[in-house]
Amino acid sequence: MSERYQHRQGLIAQFISENRGPLLVTPALAVLVVMNIFPLLWSFGLSFFKYRANRIKEPEFVWFKNYVKVLNDPNVWDRFQTTAMVVSIDVLLQLVVGFLLAMLFEKSFPGRRVLLMLVLTPMMLSFVAVGAFFRYYYEPTFGLLSQAIKAITGETYILLATPEGAIAGIIFADMWMWSPFVMLLVLAGLVSVPKHLYEAAEIDRTSAWRRFWTITFPYIRGLLLLAILFRTIEAFKLFDVVWIITEGGPGTSTETIAIYVYRVAFQYFKTSQSAALGYILLFAVIVLTNLYLFFVRQRAAEEGG
Amino acid sequence: MARRREIGKAGWRRTAVTAAISFIYFFPVLWIILTAFKSHTDALATPPKFLFSPTLDNFVAVFSRAYQRGGDAVDTKFDLFFFNSIFIAGTSVLIALIIGTLAAYAFSRWPLKGNDLYMFIILTTRMLPPIIVIIPIFLMFRVTGLAGSYVGIILLYSAFNLPFTIWMMKSFFDEIPTEVEDAARVDGSSEIKIFFKICLPQVKAGIAATAVFGLILTWNEYLFALLLTGIETRTVPVAMATAIGGDIGVRWGLLAAIETLFLIPVVLVTFLLQNQLLRGVTFGTIKR
Numbered sequence: 001m002s003e004r005y006q007h008r009q010g011l012i013a014q015f016i017s018e019n020r021g022p023l024l025v026t027p028a029l030a031v032l033v034v035m036n037i038f039p040l041l042w043s044f045g046l047s048f049f050k051y052r053a054n055r056i057k058e059p060e061f062v063w064f065k066n067y068v069k070v071l072n073d074p075n076v077w078d079r080f081q082t083t084a085m086v087v088s089i090d091v092l093l094q095l096v097v098g099f100l101l102a103m104l105f106e107k108s109f110p111g112r113r114v115l116l117m118l119v120l121t122p123m124m125l126s127f128v129a130v131g132a133f134f135r136y137y138y139e140p141t142f143g144l145l146s147q148a149i150k151a152i153t154g155e156t157y158i159l160l161a162t163p164e165g166a167i168a169g170i171i172f173a174d175m176w177m178w179s180p181f182v183m184l185l186v187l188a189g190l191v192s193v194p195k196h197l198y199e200a201a202e203i204d205r206t207s208a209w210r211r212f213w214t215i216t217f218p219y220i221r222g223l224l225l226l227a228i229l230f231r232t233i234e235a236f237k238l239f240d241v242v243w244i245i246t247e248g249g250p251g252t253s254t255e256t257i258a259i260y261v262y263r264v265a266f267q268y269f270k271t272s273q274s275a276a277l278g279y280i281l282l283f284a285v286i287v288l289t290n291l292y293l294f295f296v297r298q299r300a301a302e303e304g305g
Numbered sequence: 306m307a308r309r310r311e312i313g314k315a316g317w318r319r320t321a322v323t324a325a326i327s328f329i330y331f332f333p334v335l336w337i338i339l340t341a342f343k344s345h346t347d348a349l350a351t352p353p354k355f356l357f358s359p360t361l362d363n364f365v366a367v368f369s370r371a372y373q374r375g376g377d378a379v380d381t382k383f384d385l386f387f388f389n390s391i392f393i394a395g396t397s398v399l400i401a402l403i404i405g406t407l408a409a410y411a412f413s414r415w416p417l418k419g420n421d422l423y424m425f426i427i428l429t430t431r432m433l434p435p436i437i438v439i440i441p442i443f444l445m446f447r448v449t450g451l452a453g454s455y456v457g458i459i460l461l462y463s464a465f466n467l468p469f470t471i472w473m474m475k476s477f478f479d480e481i482p483t484e485v486e487d488a489a490r491v492d493g494s495s496e497i498k499i500f501f502k503i504c505l506p507q508v509k510a511g512i513a514a515t516a517v518f519g520l521i522l523t524w525n526e527y528l529f530a531l532l533l534t535g536i537e538t539r540t541v542p543v544a545m546a547t548a549i550g551g552d553i554g555v556r557w558g559l560l561a562a563i564e565t566l567f568l569i570p571v572v573l574v575t576f577l578l579q580n581q582l583l584r585g586v587t588f589g590t591i592k593r
Contacts, residue, residue, distance in 0.1 A: 022411075028471060114576075
């Protein structure tokens with residue numbers, strides 16, 4: 001009896017030690033499968049049916065009809081255009097501002113840590129807070145921005161009344177929030193430039209411009225690329241800030257694709273169409289994430305070698 | 306390993322220039338803090354008031370559960386929402402930290418077949434627009450009755466935190482050399498002892514950083530909370546957004562006070578974790 005018991009104990013111990021990795025990973029994967037993978041498969045299935053979440057009617061299998069509908073919908077293309085414009089301007093500005101900020105903090109000086117903290121705070125705020133307070137700043141009568149402009153021109157200024165103004169307002173808020181992210185990455189790149197290269201350049205009396213392009217830039221190029229990809233993926237999902245500042249308005253001029261999917265799903269209740277649209281988005285994000293990881297690994301390999 | 310160089314030195318002049326620019330950059334935040342100490346009329350004053358007699362009314366209003374509106378006391382319920390935010394974020398970060406750290410340890414030490422693919426899929430679940438998963442989760446919660454319950458949102462947030470936790474912790478485990486572990490293994494130490502006595506103490510700072518970033522990310526989350534919490538489980542961001550979207554008389558001072566209360570720990574954390582910040586905001590994909 002005890003021998004058999006011991007034998008069984010031994011088998012269990014052996015099983016555990018042979019499958020340590022899979023066993024430790026299982027709980028995490030289980031949670032992810034239940035809360036992420038399963039819902040994803042569900043919505044994938046849903047995208048082939050005709051179904052509205054606010055009706056009792058049974059779902060009806062319609063093949064690719066939802067995808068055809070979504071891809072032929074001029075609204076979708078319009079929202080994609082809005083998103084592409086917002087994302088590209090937003091990310092470009094973040095790069096410029098982030099880069100300039102990094103230049104400021106490149107060297108050590110008294111009080112650097114404290115000042116760096118001031119600049120880094122925006123990115124730790126909640127989207128809701130950023131949205132809420134930029135809405136407060138853009139407010140026509142007592143908003144800071146409107147009052148500043150009124151003081152100069154003497155006319156009441158309503159930024160969010162025009163499509164261009166609304167888009168600028170959203171981009172400015174998001175850009176302010178996330179430029180410090182780019183700054184962090186650029187700083188990391190600047191730190192990795194070997195000092196002796198600068199010393200050599202000094203002896204050769206290279207111009208500052210040339211020094212930047214031949215020495216500094218190659219070291220931050222990789223990180224800049226990662227910053228662009230990461231910020232693009234994130235800006236692609238832009239929802240909270242827009243939702244709170246403009247709710248997509250005026251009209252549909254600031255309706256990004258994420259907001260459109262939200263409306264299709266939870267206001268128009270075209271559940272299966274929104275699932276199809278979601279899958280098109282997912283595909284784009286997978287491609288971008290793949291690229292991102294490719295460059296992360298490439299950089300790690302370069303650093304290691 | 307990266308070749309780290311000493312960063313060059315600049316003097317006080319750089320401090321002055323940078324301080325000026327940093328303050329401009331920080332100004333929107335500063336204005337939030339100032340607004341929190343303003344009375345309702347001061348907050349809506351034109352031209353904006355830089356000098357005003359500070360009041361703590363807004364902070365009192367956050368906690369006293371009520372503020373006056375046309376003579377009627379209105380229950381803000383913000384004490385409940387604060388509790389919800391702390392409770393939900395705390396619990397889900399803890400759950401994610403426990404199972405995520407175990408998984409990260411395994412991914413780092415005993416790579417599975419297709420380890421990279423697993424890590425990629427895990428990262429993708431974090432990168433994808435939440436709007437894609439939320440539709441089926443919304444339906445799923447409706448069927449199971451989890452909508453509006455603590456269990457539902459905590460489960461969801463645990464899953465939301467897991468990819469971040471796994472990537473972060475794996476990057477920390479990858480950094481510590483395995484020699485000590487191997488030596489202990491040769492000496493016949495049990496795996497459990499090696500994990501708890503040798504590995505975990507070395508990544509203590511990493512666990513702290515992961516927990517703090519997880520807390521901030523979860524606390525700030527809005528979309529899931531908007532769709533999946535009920536009146537009793539509502540979190541602060543949702544309550545704040547509702548307060549803005551509501552009527553014309555937005556209590557900006559009150560909102561500013563709420564945000565200021567959260568700002569203090571965030572600023573402190575930003576200061577203390579400055580060296581881990583890069584890793585934190587890139588979900589552990591970039592170390593330095």
